[in-house]
Amino acid sequence: xxxxxxxxxxxxxxxxxxxxxxxxxxxxxxxxxxxxxxxxxxxxxxxxxxxxxxxxxxxxxxxxxxxxxxxxxxxxxxxxxxxxxxxxxxxxxxxxxxxxxxxxxxxxxxxxxxxxxxxxxxxxxxxxxxxxxxxxxxxxxxxxxxxxxxxxxxxxxxxxxxxxxxxxxxxxxxxxxxxxxxxxxxxxxxxxxxxxxxxxxxxxxxxxxxxxxxxxxxxx
Numbered sequence: 563x564x565x566x567x568x569x570x571x572x573x574x575x576x577x578x579x580x581x582x583x584x585x586x587x588x589x590x591x592x593x594x595x596x597x598x599x600x601x602x603x604x605x606x607x608x609x610x611x612x613x614x615x616x617x618x619x620x621x622x623x624x625x626x627x628x629x630x631x632x633x634x635x636x637x638x639x640x641x642x643x644x645x646x647x648x649x650x651x652x653x654x655x656x657x658x659x660x661x662x663x664x665x666x667x668x669x670x671x672x673x674x675x676x677x678x679x680x681x682x683x684x685x686x687x688x689x690x691x692x693x694x695x696x697x698x699x700x701x702x703x704x705x706x707x708x709x710x711x712x713x714x715x716x717x718x719x720x721x722x723x724x725x726x727x728x729x730x731x732x733x734x735x736x737x738x739x740x741x742x743x744x745x746x747x748x749x750x751x752x753x754x755x756x757x758x759x760x761x762x763x764x765x766x767x768x769x770x771x772x773x774x775x776x777x778x779x780x781x782x
Contacts, residue, residue, distance in 0.1 A: 582721050582737040587779050591726075591733045595658070601667040601691035602655050603683060606674045607645040610634035611703035615711045634703055641756035647720050649767035650774070651697040654722065657775050658695070667691040680723070684730040693733075696723045700737070702766075704751065704759065713745040716759070718766040722774045734778040738770035 587595070612633040617626050637643065659666050669690045677683060678698065687694050700719045707713045718741075724734035742762060751759045775781045 583732070583735050584777075585732060585735040586777065587724070587734045592662070592780075594726075595662045595664065595693060597663050598665070598692035599667045599690075600655055600658055600664045600693045600695065601670070601687055602648070602651040603675050603687075603694050603696040604671060605645075605647070605698070606676070607638065608647065608699040608702065610638050610643070610645075611701075611705075612637060613703060613705040615706050630703070637704070637752065637756065637759070641752070641759070643756060643760055643763065645699055646702060646718055646763045646767040646770070647697040647699040649764065650720060650722065650771045651695045653767070653771035654695050654697070654724075654774055654779075657771075657781060658693075658724075658779065661779075661781050664693070680725055680732055681730045683725060684727045687725075687727050692727055694725050694727060696725060697721070702763070704748070706748075707745050710745070712747060714748045714751055715742055715745045716762045716766060717741060718763065718770070720770055722770075722778060724778070736774055736778040738773045740766040740769045742766070 609631045611630040613630055614633075617630055655666060658664055667690050671686050671690065675683060675686060678696075683694065683696060698721050700721055702718045703716070704714050705717055707715055719737065719739040721737045722735065723732045725731065726733050742765065744762065746758060751762075
């Protein structure tokens with residue numbers, strides 16, 4: 563229970579208080595990256611939220627946050643939904659490998675990474691890869707549409723860092739917020755193992771990967 567309440571606090575904190583620097587890959591770093599190895603930081607799934615009109619009626623409060631996280635995580639577990647951050651990171655790893663002749667690291671860190679400290683992440687991946695892509699989900703969920711409470715849409719935001727492991731240095735960084743125009747009734751979104759919900763999050767991952775690729779990595 564203590565861990566669960568800590569997750570709620572972190573979810574609120576990450577959604578509102580994470581500072582992101584807008585750093586694009588420099589020409590010098592562009593040359594240094596060529597031919598090296600790259601890996602993806604492996605993390606546990608972030609807590610997903612479900613926000614209904616009922617939650618909105620009780621403005622704020624720990625119990626409301628508890629319920630939103632509990633119901634969101636229940637949807638994730640029952641339907642085996644991937645955290646979009648992993649999809650974003652894998653796409654970026656692939657794009658960088660192709661554009662800079664990078665080798666994808668075969669070795670993996672034995673446990674899921676639970677730190678956001680660049681030095682600690684670098685220590686974990688030193689000897690495994692020269693560079694790591696770290697994408698963290700700041701917020702993901704399913705929320706009712708305020709103008710039409712019978713319909714729901716996803717929300718998604720993330721932060722990306724490309725880390726130079728040898729020097730424990732962030733060489734590219736940016737953030738992405740994706741809000742789609744599509745909306746569906748909740749039952750429709752969750753039908754057939756939440757296939758539409760999964761497709762919406764895949765779309766969010768594609769959009770954020772494209773933004774990071776173009777703005778942070780200067781790739782088209």
